[in-house]
Amino acid sequence: MILSIFMLMMITSTLALYLAATPIILGVNILAMALLLSLVFASFMSSWFAFLIFLIYVGGMLVMFAYFLALTPNQQMNSNNLLYILIFMVILSLLTYSSHIKPPMLSTFNQGNSLLYFKYTAPMLIILALILLxxxxxxxxxxxxxxGPLRPFIY
Known part of the structure; x- marks a missing residue:
């Protein structure tokens, strides 16, 4: 039941991306989606994997947030969009309780996650880490x- 609520919240936050007008609202929405995704991963896999996924999302969001903030003009945030998002999420959560949506079982991911850390795959992980570095x-x-492509910051 909790997984279906998480999946429903993920779908509603994805659909609510169209209502966001400022980069701050977009960033908060994508950060909430990353948190929900890491909670789903933590329920099926290890919490360490979910924590790493969340850190990767947050790192990417910091870079995207810096670019968006540097390139867009300052705008005032409207609270009406936040109200629409909240109403949309409440309606969809009520629809979930009224209908019996069953999420698919994700037991195949547990085996795939453990295959990454075998002895013969260690060189590939090291090469991937070096490429990222x-x-x-x-x-x-x-x-x-x-x-840099960003506008200069005045200190």
Whole structure:
């Protein structure tokens, strides 16, 4: 029952992305979606995997949030959109309680998660970690303060 509520909240927050007018509301909505997804992963897999997924989402959101904030003009937030989102989520949660939606069983993910940490897959994980490290260094070098695509910050 809890999983169906999480899945319903995930669907409603995905549909509510169209109502967001400012980057702040979009960021909060996607962060809530990441939290819901990590809660679903924690219920079926280890909580460590869910925590890593959440950290990856938060790191990506920080980068996207910085770009959106630097490129968009300052806007006032309307509380009407937040009210629409809240009403939409309440209506869909009531519909879930009235209908008996059964989520699919995700027991196949448990086996796939353990295959990543076998002895013969360790070199692939190390190569992937090195690629991520190299990509991070390249992004830091490309986005120097004087050469970056963002507008300059005034201190």
């Amino acid at each position: 190299f990509t991070m260094v390249v992004v830091v070098k490309l986005s120097a303060l004087s050469k």
